[in-house]
Amino acid sequence: MTQVTAVSADIVLHNAFVVTMDGALTVLRDGAIAVVGDRIAAVGPSADVLGAFPGAAQTLNLAGRILLPGFVNTHVHTSQQLARGIADDVDLMTWLHGRIWPYESHMTEEDSYASTLLCGIELIRSGLIDKQRHMCSVWYGRPVLSFLNRYAQTSSNLMNSTVPMHLNIFVFVIQWQSQKDLYEKHHNTADGRIRIWFGLRQIMNATDRLLLETRDAAQELNTGIHMHIAEIPYENQLVMRMKKIDHGTVTYLEKIDFLRNNLLAAHSVWLNESEISHFSNAGVKVSHCPASAMRMLGFAPIREMLDSGVCVSLGTDGAPSNNRMSIGLLNKL
Ligand SMILES: [Zn+2]
Known part of the structure; x- marks a missing residue:
């Protein structure tokens, strides 16, 4: 005993x-x-x-x-709890451009608060979840996380390359400042239960400058970065075409020296053997979300990642990607 x-x-x-x-x-x-x-x-x-x-x-x-010990949910969008069912049976690009981003860009502060609260309640109600790692697109949810008395690593999603080139620098400055403000205001609050990480939505809407300044700031502040990486073949194909490299996102991130051991990559479905080695060598961690993998992304090379020493955890992803916010049920998928 x-x-x-x-x-x-x-x-x-x-x-x-x-x-x-x-x-x-x-x-x-x-x-x-x-x-x-x-x-x-x-x-x-x-x-x-x-x-x-x-x-x-x-x-x-x-x-x-x-x-059982409490589970850790390493990838969830608390802002998407009100969007369950609005993006069923579509591919990822339609899911993002046609459904989720319009939904998120119309959210009010009240919507965000309610969404985060409902998401937290469902996660707790599903049982066995003790500490959670959240990804919020709108920051109003943070007071709710402390109210729910749970641990949370939270991040907002930065995107700056989906605007015209001449506006890019302004978007970068505004978003980057808001991310730093979030860190200063909320990091280590609620008796240390809330910690702020930097969030990058995905490579398709992040410039190199945004990627590298995020890398440096996270290192300097001793915090983490959360980012969707290699979700679909189209992402890899776009990166190959735009960046003139022979494989996808991970190959490019390794080339620009972005990969670090404070990076938690969401999904990471489309990696080849050498990209798995890049993750392993840099100490990058992966959040595997089986429900969204089965719904629209495809299945990640989990066995190969584990064999090469990559730390792989489980996430529910958001409500439009998974009908149940339950880590326990993920074990049955
Ligand atoms: Zn996600």
Whole structure:
């Protein structure tokens, strides 16, 4: 039995399948945990834990149910919770240009607040989610995240190359300043539960300057970057044509020295063998979202990434890409 202290417990949960996620990935068939305050004080066989905490305020027999550690959701768009169902059965470019960006660009502060609140409620209600990593397109959701009492790494999406060239620099300055303002205002707030990362939507609407200044600022501030990378074949084809390289986004990002170990790449479906090595060598992490992969992106080379040492996690993505905000259900896909 793993026991932290020998004080009396507030609650002992016993007779459960306890998935410990310890170094040996131990699963206890008749296991128990003792909780003291907001901490797990002991994990072990039911008989041992019950014996160590005979005076527990509450004892609950779980009758063979499963006890798991909390999940971390590494990719979700809290701003899209009100958009469930508006972009079914379309390809990604239609999904973005015809449905999601028009929806997001018309959101009010009130819409954003409601969307983030609903998203958080659904994530918590789906159970087993303890810490979440959010990607908000509109920042009004942040007070909600602290209200929901969860951990969150949040970022807003920067885009500057979808405007005419002569306006590009103005968009860059405005967006970049808003991102820095967000960092200064919200980073490490709510008792450290909210941390601000820099968000880049995707390479198709980011200039090299935006990419590289984001890289440098994130490094300087010791924070992370979240970005959709290599989502669809069209993205790779566009990058090959525009940048005159022999493969897609990851090849180009490696060429301009953008890849770092503080980068969390969303999806990353269309990588070849050498691009997987680039991720592995740089320590880039990947958020794999099975629901959106099955819906419109295709399936990422997860086995190959894991074999080459890339850290791969799970994300739900936003409501228009996934009908359920549940990490637990993703395990069944
Ligand atoms: Zn996404």
